[in-house]
Amino acid sequence: MSPPAPTGQRQVMRAAGIVSLAFMASRVMGLVRDVAISYYFGASTAEVIAYTYASRIPEFIFNVTVGGALGSAFIPTFAGYFARDDEAGAWRLFSAVINLVLIATTALAGLAALLAPWLMASFISPVQAAEYPALLPLATSMMRVMLLTPIIFGVSGVLMGALNARQHFLAPALAATMYNVGIIVGMVVLAPNVWGLAVGTVLGALGHLLVQIPSLRQERPRYQPIFLLKDDGVRQVLRLMGPRVLGLSFSYLNPIATAFLTRPLTAASVVALERAFRITLMPYSIVGQALGVAAFPTLSTLAAQQDWPAMRQLIGAALRSILFFGLPLAVLLMVLRQPLVAILFERGEFSAEDTFLVSWGLLFYAIALIALAALEVVSRAFYALQDTTTPVVAGIAQLPLMALLSALFAYVLFPRWNLLPLGGIALGYSISNVLEGGVLLWLLRRRLGGLDGHAIWPATQKLAFASVGMMAVMQGMLWVLGGTAVWWQLLLPAAVGGSLYLLLCWWLAIPEMAQLLAFAQRRRAKDKRQGTND
Numbered sequence: 001m002s003p004p005a006p007t008g009q010r011q012v013m014r015a016a017g018i019v020s021l022a023f024m025a026s027r028v029m030g031l032v033r034d035v036a037i038s039y040y041f042g043a044s045t046a047e048v049i050a051y052t053y054a055s056r057i058p059e060f061i062f063n064v065t066v067g068g069a070l071g072s073a074f075i076p077t078f079a080g081y082f083a084r085d086d087e088a089g090a091w092r093l094f095s096a097v098i099n100l101v102l103i104a105t106t107a108l109a110g111l112a113a114l115l116a117p118w119l120m121a122s123f124i125s126p127v128q129a130a131e132y133p134a135l136l137p138l139a140t141s142m143m144r145v146m147l148l149t150p151i152i153f154g155v156s157g158v159l160m161g162a163l164n165a166r167q168h169f170l171a172p173a174l175a176a177t178m179y180n181v182g183i184i185v186g187m188v189v190l191a192p193n194v195w196g197l198a199v200g201t202v203l204g205a206l207g208h209l210l211v212q213i214p215s216l217r218q219e220r221p222r223y224q225p226i227f228l229l230k231d232d233g234v235r236q237v238l239r240l241m242g243p244r245v246l247g248l249s250f251s252y253l254n255p256i257a258t259a260f261l262t263r264p265l266t267a268a269s270v271v272a273l274e275r276a277f278r279i280t281l282m283p284y285s286i287v288g289q290a291l292g293v294a295a296f297p298t299l300s301t302l303a304a305q306q307d308w309p310a311m312r313q314l315i316g317a318a319l320r321s322i323l324f325f326g327l328p329l330a331v332l333l334m335v336l337r338q339p340l341v342a343i344l345f346e347r348g349e350f351s352a353e354d355t356f357l358v359s360w361g362l363l364f365y366a367i368a369l370i371a372l373a374a375l376e377v378v379s380r381a382f383y384a385l386q387d388t389t390t391p392v393v394a395g396i397a398q399l400p401l402m403a404l405l406s407a408l409f410a411y412v413l414f415p416r417w418n419l420l421p422l423g424g425i426a427l428g429y430s431i432s433n434v435l436e437g438g439v440l441l442w443l444l445r446r447r448l449g450g451l452d453g454h455a456i457w458p459a460t461q462k463l464a465f466a467s468v469g470m471m472a473v474m475q476g477m478l479w480v481l482g483g484t485a486v487w488w489q490l491l492l493p494a495a496v497g498g499s500l501y502l503l504l505c506w507w508l509a510i511p512e513m514a515q516l517l518a519f520a521q522r523r524r525a526k527d528k529r530q531g532t533n534d
Contacts, residue, residue: 247392288373316452
């Protein structure tokens with residue numbers, strides 16, 4: 001029986017549970033959105049390709065101006081004002097940052113609108129242009145409408161940072177769900193007109209903003225129309241954001257680089273990669289992003305207190321939790337990819353051939369799941385140490401490595417092995433992220449004088465054994481169930497394999513399994529007490 005987790009760890013895990021449920025709802029709605037898009041427009045039509053390309057520049061503008069950069073810089077600075085009992089200064093900083101973000105996103109969106117034809121032409125290959133002559137003007141027009149979203153998201157991102165700094169996690173986590181709901185509403189109302197996607201994206205951005213306002217009102221914010229570049233707090237935010245913005249610029253060049261790498265591929269392969277990556281993002285957000293968001297405030301406090309043993313212990317616990325939950329999810333995506341994709345998408349204009357293409361990309365993207373989730377925690381550990389440079393350098397190095405590996409696999413090795421090239425692009429992405437995560441873990445270990453390795457390494461070995469057993473059972477059942485309904489091919493192997501995984505974790509005395517059972521017992525006892533009181 002493992003000892004109970006320290007109080008700080010339990011608080012982080014409870015917060016992670018709340019955020020994880022909200023992220024799960026967001027990813028489910030994201031899948032519903034993708035299913036609706038596939039139903040109305042198929043997987044490789046001009047409309048879907050135009051929307052895919054048109055969304056990249058607005059997303060890029062938001063991510064490099066606000067995105068993760070604001071969270072790593074604004075949250076500790078904003079929280080510092082409250083720690084010094086300077087509430088007026090905190091809301092002055094809040095106002096100044098919102099105004100700066102509005103100016104920056106509006107300027108970049110306006111510039112992108114002017115350059116839209118050339119930006120879209122850089123994504124669309126001659127093969128795609130010949131196949132769909134209307135693709136370029138359609139993508140250009142859709143992009144100009146969708147450029148409203150980074151401006152709205154900019155304001156919403158500042159609200160999200162303020163709420164997280166004040167320990168409000170639920171409303172910011174639900175914001176992404178509202179974004180997906182807006183897209184679905186716009187698409188369904190205007191279906192089958194593709195402009196429903198563009199209009200719905202703007203509606204979703206508004207929902208992303210509005211859902212956070214009730215929680216923010218509880219903090220009684222005081223907005224001021226001020227512009228304070230010389231303010232110490234604003235300067236600190238900008239100083240911390242600088243390296244992070246640079247890193248995000250390279251990080252979010254990944255989809256742009258992928259667009260160039262996929263230029264020789266068919267339109268169906270391009271959309272299949274997009275679908276496969278979105279499926280991978282669901283377990284990644286539930287496990288990695290939830291733990292990263294929940295752990296960041298506590299990591300920042302421990303770093304400020306220079307409590308290195310507690311910080312090492314918290315990082316180790318978070319990484320073990322990622323392995324405990326992430327490994328079986330990665331195995332499930334790899335083994336049951338075909339029935340999973342068929343159930344999600346194979347209807348309407350989405351064909352069995354499209355299912356095969358998406359599942360082929362998913363096989364190789366799933367390899368990156370653990371690394372992507374671990375990067376959420378490891379990167380935030382560096383941010384808590386007021387080091388935004390080290391993760392940036394690693395992220396910058398990852399981009400050319402990803403491009404090199406993807407090109408090598410997709411256009412040199414996979415053709416020699418008679419494999420579809422789109423899988424090579426996904427494999428190059430996964431390997432580059434695994435290497436990035438490994439380097440950052442090694443550097444963080446040196447920085448902190450260890451990472452609770454005496455607990456992480458044995459747990460990794462045991463969890464790998466349990467995952468291999470789960471994989472073998474699911475693969476065997478999939479062979480036996482071949483030819484049956486896809487629901488059976490997904491649910492039965494997942495249920496039996498998942499049960500075996502949990503049983504093996506219990507038999508191997510993995511601490512996370514003991515903590516999960518203890519949590520279930522506490523919930524059962526609490527429900528029983530409530531039932532008695534009723």
